[in-house]
Amino acid sequence: MASVSVRRLAVSFGHVKVIENLDLEVEEGEFIVLLGPSGCGKSTLLNTIAGLIDIEAGQVWISGKNVTWTEPKDRGIGMVFQSYALYPRMTVQQNLSFGLRMAGVPRAEIEARVAKAAKLLQLEDLLRRRPAELSGGQRQRVAIGRALVRNVDVFLFDEPLSNLDAKLRNELRVEIKKLHRDLGNTMIYVTHDQIEALTLADRIAVMRNGVIQQLATPQDVYHRPKNQFVAGFIGSPTMNFLTGRLILGAAGPTLDLGSVSIDLSAYGFARQSSDVPAVLGVRPEHIDLGAASPGHFAANGKVEIVEPMGADMIVWSRIADTPVRIRVDGDSAFRNGDDIAFHFDLARASLFDAQSGERL
Amino acid sequence: MQPRFRNWHVQLALLPAWLIVVFAYLGTMVFTVRMSFTSSKGIPIMDDVGLRQYDRLFHTDRWTISVENILIFGLLFILGCLVLGFLLAVFVDRLARFENTLRTIFLYPLAMSFVVTGLVWQWILNPALGLQANVRNWGWTSFTFDWLEQGDRAIYLVAFAGIWQSCGLVMAIMLAGLRGVDQELWKAARIDGIPTWRIYLHIIIPALAPMFITATLLLATAVVRSYDIVVAMTAGGPGISSEVPAKFVIDFLFTRQNIGLATAAATVMLITVLVVLMPWLYLQYFRSAPGARRAA
Numbered sequence: 001m002a003s004v005s006v007r008r009l010a011v012s013f014g015h016v017k018v019i020e021n022l023d024l025e026v027e028e029g030e031f032i033v034l035l036g037p038s039g040c041g042k043s044t045l046l047n048t049i050a051g052l053i054d055i056e057a058g059q060v061w062i063s064g065k066n067v068t069w070t071e072p073k074d075r076g077i078g079m080v081f082q083s084y085a086l087y088p089r090m091t092v093q094q095n096l097s098f099g100l101r102m103a104g105v106p107r108a109e110i111e112a113r114v115a116k117a118a119k120l121l122q123l124e125d126l127l128r129r130r131p132a133e134l135s136g137g138q139r140q141r142v143a144i145g146r147a148l149v150r151n152v153d154v155f156l157f158d159e160p161l162s163n164l165d166a167k168l169r170n171e172l173r174v175e176i177k178k179l180h181r182d183l184g185n186t187m188i189y190v191t192h193d194q195i196e197a198l199t200l201a202d203r204i205a206v207m208r209n210g211v212i213q214q215l216a217t218p219q220d221v222y223h224r225p226k227n228q229f230v231a232g233f234i235g236s237p238t239m240n241f242l243t244g245r246l247i248l249g250a251a252g253p254t255l256d257l258g259s260v261s262i263d264l265s266a267y268g269f270a271r272q273s274s275d276v277p278a279v280l281g282v283r284p285e286h287i288d289l290g291a292a293s294p295g296h297f298a299a300n301g302k303v304e305i306v307e308p309m310g311a312d313m314i315v316w317s318r319i320a321d322t323p324v325r326i327r328v329d330g331d332s333a334f335r336n337g338d339d340i341a342f343h344f345d346l347a348r349a350s351l352f353d354a355q356s357g358e359r360l
Numbered sequence: 361m362q363p364r365f366r367n368w369h370v371q372l373a374l375l376p377a378w379l380i381v382v383f384a385y386l387g388t389m390v391f392t393v394r395m396s397f398t399s400s401k402g403i404p405i406m407d408d409v410g411l412r413q414y415d416r417l418f419h420t421d422r423w424t425i426s427v428e429n430i431l432i433f434g435l436l437f438i439l440g441c442l443v444l445g446f447l448l449a450v451f452v453d454r455l456a457r458f459e460n461t462l463r464t465i466f467l468y469p470l471a472m473s474f475v476v477t478g479l480v481w482q483w484i485l486n487p488a489l490g491l492q493a494n495v496r497n498w499g500w501t502s503f504t505f506d507w508l509e510q511g512d513r514a515i516y517l518v519a520f521a522g523i524w525q526s527c528g529l530v531m532a533i534m535l536a537g538l539r540g541v542d543q544e545l546w547k548a549a550r551i552d553g554i555p556t557w558r559i560y561l562h563i564i565i566p567a568l569a570p571m572f573i574t575a576t577l578l579l580a581t582a583v584v585r586s587y588d589i590v591v592a593m594t595a596g597g598p599g600i601s602s603e604v605p606a607k608f609v610i611d612f613l614f615t616r617q618n619i620g621l622a623t624a625a626a627t628v629m630l631i632t633v634l635v636v637l638m639p640w641l642y643l644q645y646f647r648s649a650p651g652a653r654r655a656a
Contacts, residue, residue, distance in 0.1 A: 052547050073553025085548035089566035098562070099552030148550070158544075 003028040003186040004049060004154055009042055009058035011210075018044050019210040022058070027187060029227045031180050035197040036207035037233070043158055043192045045207070049188065050079050050156050063153050073103070075154075076148025082159040084139040088133040092118075092142050093127040096149050110149075117145040120179070137168040144179070157189040161196065172197060194234050198222065207228045224350065228357040231281045231350055237314055239281045240324040243354060246278040255280050255351070257320040266295035266346040270359050277354035282344050284314060284327040292343035303338040317342070389630065394486065396627045400619035413624035423625060426603040429515045434583040435602065436519035437526070441579050444523060445530025449558065452531065453538045463535070467528040474525065478592025481521040482508070511601030512595050518602060522589055526582065530575045537571035538564070584633060605629050 004026040011019040020040050022194055026032050034042040047053040049060055051072035059068045060357055067075045087095050096117060100110045118124045122143045140160055147155055157176070161169045177200055189196055197204050198218045205215045214226040227232035231239050244257040252265035255278060262280065290297030299320075301317035308330060315326045315334055326342055327332070335358075351360040399409045417423050452462045469477065484490040487506040496505040507513035541564060549559045565572075587606040590596060596603040605625060612622035 047547075050547075050551060052550060071553070072551045077551065079548065079551045081544040081548060083542050083544045085542060085544035087545070087549075087563050089563075089569070099554065102552065102554045102558065143548075146548070150552075 449534035
């Protein structure tokens with residue numbers, strides 16, 4: 001039974017349709033990340049699941065109950081916000097217990113739950129402090145604690161780490177992952193940060209213009225992107241795109257780039273295709289230097305720009321006048337103008353229809 | 361060179377301001393206090409009669425009634441403005457579509473001076489001209505609303521007119537505060553299932569504490585200054601039943617030719633204000649001083 005199920009959802013603000021006919025099934029105990037650029041409707045979807053935004057059509061089911069018209073507090077959810085949204089004049093203790101007190105939970109039960117959450121999130125020494133006296137990371141831990149004490153099945157996170165600096169973000173990211181491991185709750189997490197998505201998610205839903213482009217494991221999303229948008233959105237540095245024409249000749253399929261032709265016989269086609277304009281996507285780390293292996297496409301070029309990034313280094317060269325990035329070891333020595341030979345495995349590449357952007 | 365004298369040209373530029381502070385503010389204050397120890401009548405004289413004017417002041421019915429009235433007026437006016445202004449702000453905030461219209465309507469009275477406010481309400485509440493006369497003309501001949509002519513009620517009507525005039529200002533301040541409240545705070549409270557009125561009571565109002573302090577200070581200065589609204593509405597009457605301290609001072613200074621008594625009353629007002637302000641000033645300037653020094 002799905003823990004959270006969104007069926008044929010439609011949401012609009014005034015005349016603007018933000019989400020149309022969206023389906024999403026989240027399994028019990030699953031960690032789903034909604035990933036996409038700003039304005040793609042991911043936060044709207046999350047707020048709809050929380051019951052904070054009225055929907056136009058469709059249904060929302062949580063833990064087997066139709067909660068489409070249920071108040072947020074009765075949906076069995078806890079939510080964590082980007083701005084922490086802590087009650088400003090209350091101590092951490094009061095922040096954690098206020099909702100429970102309003103719900104009429106017995107005092108002893110409240111104390112037990114607060115103590116448990118405080119222990120889990122290492123907030124015990126901070127219980128007497130007010131939000132203004134806490135650091136950003138501590139505030140967000142309190143906000144997570146406030147969701148925790150509600151003893152709910154589903155946690156919703158709305159860009160919880162976006163207001164933190166890079167170091168704290170990494171620390172808290174691991175803490176959230178540990179929390180999911182220890183609690184085993186269903187979690188739905190909205191972010192625009194692909195690293196967060198890739199590290200945390202069981203499955204990632206990549207969204208664009210209110211439509212889920214691909215819902216798959218981080219591996220699948222990264223290595224077998226369903227369309228060109230997903231391929232370009234995920235991965236840093238970005239995937240290389242080589243635009244040409246797919247030709248299904250007698251000698252096997254090739255991609256004609258004009259001056260160069262790439263043999264595609266090693267590529268695993270996702271579906272039947274005809275001669276169409278196509279785009280070949282190759283990740284920078286899948287291009288290797290040196291002599292070619294069988295089934296690989298090999299090329300020679302000159303180094304145009306070198307970008308050292310510490311652990312690795314991005315070398316810019318060209319294939320048939322298209323700039324390509326090649327990720328090499330950070331300790332290599334390259335200089336502009338050096339001649340290099342490189343190759344890549346077509347089995348690891350992705351081919352897209354240039355018109356629809358769909359994977360071929 | 362001492363750091364204090366290094367910026368002498370800055371101090372020079374500030375000199376006019378210093379002169380105004382020393383002579384216009386402090387100078388007149390000292391002069392007023394000095395006068396309160398004299399037996400000056402129409403013209404200031406420099407004798408010394410000790411605390412005799414104060415003794416007389418607190419045996420003057422008109423003064424004790426003034427003090428009583430200003431307490432009633434001040435309490436009602438400040439509380440009324442804060443409560444009503446906050447409620448109006450919540451109302452406008454929730455009805456975002458008509459915000460501009462409503463805001464203008466509620467702020468309009470503020471565009472009028474206290475004199476005009478007093479005059480208008482004096483007409484409306486005057487039993488012979490306003491509300492009572494009209495209702496009687498419509499046929500309800502036994503209708504009576506003549507608080508303006510009842511000595512123990514008039515001051516409440518003055519407070520009412522004051523609230524009518526000033527609650528728009530409080531609304532504007534509160535509205536700015538409400539708009540500054542993080543929208544995610546509302547969402548978080550809804551997830552926690554907190555009833556709306558409790559969100560306002562336990563989360564929003566505490567978060568608006570600085571707005572309430574600002575509004576209270578503004579209203580409190582209006583209370584201390586209150587003179588024009590009383591003059592326009594009741595002229596202190598019926599009899600002396602709606603007198604206030606500021607009116608007492610002005611009347612005795614310019615009409616009744618009793619500088620000694622008037623300055624004694626002014627001094628009592630000054631001391632009262634200082635006593636009320638001291639704790640606040642202490643908190644503002646002295647408590648933060650150690651931190652400021654550490655930062656420097």
